[in-house]
Amino acid sequence: MSSYQTDALISEDIDAYLEQHQHKSLLRFITCGSVDDGKSTLIGRLLYDSKMIFEDQLAALEADSKRVGTQGQDIDFALLVDGLAAEREQGITIDVAYRFFTTEKRKFIVADTPGHEQYTRNMVTGASTADLAIILIDARKGVLTQTKRHSYLAHLIGIRNIVLAVNKMDLVDYDVLRYDHIVEDYRCFARDIGIADFTAIPISGFKGDNITTLSPNTPWYTGKTLIEHLENVQLDVTSDRQKPFRLPVQWVNRPNLDFRGFAGQIISGVVGVGDAVRILPSGKTSAVSRIVTLDGDLDMAVAGQSVTICLTDEIDCSRGDVIAASENPPQAADQFESNLVWMAEDAMIPGRAYWLKLATQTVSATIQPPKYQVNVNTMEHLAAKTLDLNAIGVAEITTDRAIVFEPYADNRALGGFILIDKLTNATVAAGMLNFSLRRAQNVHWQAIDISREAHAQQKGQSPKLLWFTGLSGSGKSTIANLVEKKLYALGRHSFLLDGDNVRHGLNKDLGFTDTDRIENIRRVGEVAKLMTDAGLIVLTAFISPFRAERDMVRAMMPVGEFLEIFIDTPLEEAERRDVKGLYKKARSGALKNFTGIDSPYEAPEMPEIHVDTTRMSPEDAAELIVEQVVGIWSPDL
Amino acid sequence: MLHNLTHLERLEAESIHVMREVVSEADKPVMLYSVGKDSAVMLHLARKAFYPSPPPFPLLHVDTTWKFRAMYELREKAARDAGMELLVWQNPEALERGINPFDHGPLHTDMWKTEGLKQALDHYGFDVAFGGARRDEEKSRAKERVFSFRSANHRWDPKNQRPELWNLYNARKAKGESIRVFPISNWTELDIWQYIQLNQIEIVPLYFSAPRPTFEYQGGLFMADDMERLERVMGRRPEIVERSIRFRTLGCFPLTGAVESEATTLNDVIREMLLTTSSERQGRVIDKDGGDASMEKKKQEGYF
Structure with missing residues (x-):
């Protein structure tokens, strides 16, 4: 049995051993491949060879191997790592298991990830923290569909170091032609999906060939053993340090009034005391005054460290903000193209709001229907309306406010995110941002010196939005007109946005489908809001049939400025009046999607003002509205 | 001038990151404290994570009354040194029935520790509990997430764990549900010892x-x-x-x-x-009673 540990050093000079161990680096890797390719056996072998298995465990292992093992009287290494009872019964690996071993040069964390298609999400989970992936191939079977899927996933997650371990060489009599054929096969496939480079090694996890020492059974192989390769490959954390400084703020540390520190883990770059920094998304600048730790202040800190930073200025900065190198900050945006891996039994629902967590930011996000789904077996792009469990696709994502980000390819920690179901709290998807769609990063909010308060003050009034809603022909426009005349007579500054008029200009591209009706109201809401910013009293007369959209406009406005006025005319009455002859057309089928006929009207539940037109003339209604509105305004009358 | 981070520095940074996430997202977190060497490392990491503030949560010792005397002595001192509140919970029913390891076998662990822990979490209304479990300890631990979700009945469902990607932890839960968080999941026994040595952390003699x-x-x-x-x-x-x-x-x-x-x-x-x-x-006698999958079973039932 070979061993990575120097027993002699441990027993003779423990100080020297510990000194050596203390300076070891850490490599995290995943093993993946198809069912029965021997993943668990390989890991069991690595642990066994590194003496991470103790006598009591070994005794249990030998007994188990005879009882439930699949290797006859030999030791079944897979039993070491298949930890859950369900797995041992079924002889398969169903979840990610993390294992640890160490050699003279490095400490290793292995994620053992399952080969079954239905557990793709676990493989992505294991891969997300890995520096390297070992793709196992059964030398008897060659490159399989699952080999391709796992390679694609590893590449998608951004693992740059790929090892192709051609396993079970003992079962093909260490045949070099067989090995060359498999490597060539894989090379063609790898090139197709953009894997530029990989390292191939012929091994037997079961027999131990080329794991720690070069095997006499494969004299034709002159490369490194698997362990040698793992010990020498370059780490991702080393390259993260070359990138610009970024620290997502996790927690603001305020033990007393004299101390305010920003705690977080540095995801890239280097920071030193005195460095100029910029807080995102606000864009405010400051400088680092201290880097505080329990063991004393530091002069500098690097990517990977968890630190607490103090700034020279009292500026606004809280959880979710990113402290970055001032001359090279990341950007903020609210609309992205993203890769998505769907991980929940419930399929993705386009348009539904999910929580999106990226670094320390959590926002509400909606997903557009996928642009395409990737067939992970053939890499073809397929049309898709949604993404099911384990599906991978590309879709646009919109967040309810701008988030600080970088493309995943540039910075994993500012480009990778998870989606959380708002109802069940389940983690439903993993995503990787490709780029922002809207050039939101170039459209900053311009600070305006004349505020909305100043505009209103100049006009001697409080801005209001009087939102008239009701069926076609209910009398909205008539009554709104009368109200505006009365306001004008009172010296008020107002403007009436009428549904029909707006549809001739601003919204002439919109029809009467549900989607277009929603967009119609959204635009009117935004325009009305700008007008109230200018200090005006805005009146709108739109059918606005859906409660959700009226509430959306209400939510845009400062509290108390939105007044919903329900012009309540029963359908029969409106149809009897039929001022524009539209009901007749709709009934004859010449007009589609007509509210009240073949499109629903959702009456307001608690309007600020309710006008029953069967009991009140338009003139009386207008009087009532002005009275109520003026009443609300009484402070400045 | 700046060396590459060693594996211990990376593990420390990861654990601190986990602790700060919990404090930012939990309503009422607590740190389970057993006075062992892993607890000692956890407590030290918590002090580092929140310095110069004291760790913003209490310590909870789920006591069986059968711990070593030296452990009770260090318990008080460690909490005092960290400036943290120490809560001690002894299952009143186990106390009344005089449950002990000689007469009651597996019931001893079940009542004092498994039931005691559930009682304490419910009693104080803690929604997130830090634990010092490590993945290298035992087979079913090797498959547990860092943020390990528990139902309102404190049960663990190993087949239905939330995927855990990058260092993004989902701490959302419904009322009554809770999360056990294991910040030193990726540490090994050797890492623990070496960290104790490098940081001169006091442990039970x-x-x-x-x-x-x-x-x-x-x-x-x-x-x-x-x-x-x-x-x-x-x-x-x-x-x-x-x-x-x-x-x-x-x-x-x-x-x-x-x-x-x-x-x-x-x-x-x-x-x-x-x-x-x-x-x-x-x-430890506890892992073996109940057969091969004993720890997995205990964990499903709510054992730490």
Whole structure:
């Protein structure tokens, strides 16, 4: 049995051993491949060879191997790592298991990830923290569909170091032609999906060939053993340090009034005391005054460290903000193209709001229907309306406010995110941002010196939005007109946005489908809001049939400025009046999607003002509205 | 000037990150504190994570009344040094029924620890509990997430764990549900020892060898920490032999097997650990009762 540990050093000079161990680096890797390719056996072998298995465990292992093992009287290494009872019964690996071993040069964390298609999400989970992936191939079977899927996933997650371990060489009599054929096969496939480079090694996890020492059974192989390769490959954390400084703020540390520190883990770059920094998304600048730790202040800190930073200025900065190198900050945006891996039994629902967590930011996000789904077996792009469990696709994502980000390819920690179901709290998807769609990063909010308060003050009034809603022909426009005349007579500054008029200009591209009706109201809401910013009293007369959209406009406005006025005319009455002859057309089928006929009207539940037109003339209604509105305004009358 | 981060520095940074995420997202977190070496490391990491503030959560010791006396002594001191509140919970029903490891076997662990922990979390209304479990300890632990979700009945469903990607932890839950968080999931026993050494963290002296009164019981070697109590419960005075012993893990003194050893310093202990041929939990009776999947079963039922 070979061993990575120097027993002699441990027993003779423990100080020297510990000194050596203390300076070891850490490599995290995943093993993946198809069912029965021997993943668990390989890991069991690595642990066994590194003496991470103790006598009591070994005794249990030998007994188990005879009882439930699949290797006859030999030791079944897979039993070491298949930890859950369900797995041992079924002889398969169903979840990610993390294992640890160490050699003279490095400490290793292995994620053992399952080969079954239905557990793709676990493989992505294991891969997300890995520096390297070992793709196992059964030398008897060659490159399989699952080999391709796992390679694609590893590449998608951004693992740059790929090892192709051609396993079970003992079962093909260490045949070099067989090995060359498999490597060539894989090379063609790898090139197709953009894997530029990989390292191939012929091994037997079961027999131990080329794991720690070069095997006499494969004299034709002159490369490194698997362990040698793992010990020498370059780490991702080393390259993260070359990138610009970024620290997502996790927690603001305020033990007393004299101390305010920003705690977080540095995801890239280097920071030193005195460095100029910029807080995102606000864009405010400051400088680092201290880097505080329990063991004393530091002069500098690097990517990977968890630190607490103090700034020279009292500026606004809280959880979710990113402290970055001032001359090279990341950007903020609210609309992205993203890769998505769907991980929940419930399929993705386009348009539904999910929580999106990226670094320390959590926002509400909606997903557009996928642009395409990737067939992970053939890499073809397929049309898709949604993404099911384990599906991978590309879709646009919109967040309810701008988030600080970088493309995943540039910075994993500012480009990778998870989606959380708002109802069940389940983690439903993993995503990787490709780029922002809207050039939101170039459209900053311009600070305006004349505020909305100043505009209103100049006009001697409080801005209001009087939102008239009701069926076609209910009398909205008539009554709104009368109200505006009365306001004008009172010296008020107002403007009436009428549904029909707006549809001739601003919204002439919109029809009467549900989607277009929603967009119609959204635009009117935004325009009305700008007008109230200018200090005006805005009146709108739109059918606005859906409660959700009226509430959306209400939510845009400062509290108390939105007044919903329900012009309540029963359908029969409106149809009897039929001022524009539209009901007749709709009934004859010449007009589609007509509210009240073949499109629903959702009456307001608690309007600020309710006008029953069967009991009140338009003139009386207008009087009532002005009275109520003026009443609300009484402070400045 | 700036060296590459060592594996211990990376592990430390990861653990601190996890603790800060919990404090930012939990309503009422607590740190489970067992006074063992892993708890000592956890407490030290918490002090580092929130310095200069004291860690913004209390310590909770779910006590069985059968711990070693030296553990009770260090418990008070450690909490005081960290400036943290210490809560101690003893299952009132177990106390009343006089549950002990000799007469009650597996029920001892079930009532004092599993039930006791659930009671304490419900009593104080903690929604997130830090635990010092490590993935290298035991097979089912190797598959547990860092943020391990528990139902309102404190049950763990190993087949339905939330995927955990990058360092993004989902701490959302419904009312009544809770999360156990394991910040040192990725540490090994050697990492723990080396960290204790590098940071000069105080640990219970029982980890170091000294002449101590011992007795043999069911093939194991145990320390007679409280002779009167032992005699009362065992119904006889066990035969005491003074031996040079120490402990690799610490739990209830009648359930924690000692090893004969001459290791009196941290370096000795680490050397012994590296050259040893039996696993850390071997001295623990608890993992084996109930057969092969015993720990997995206990965890499903709400054991820490």
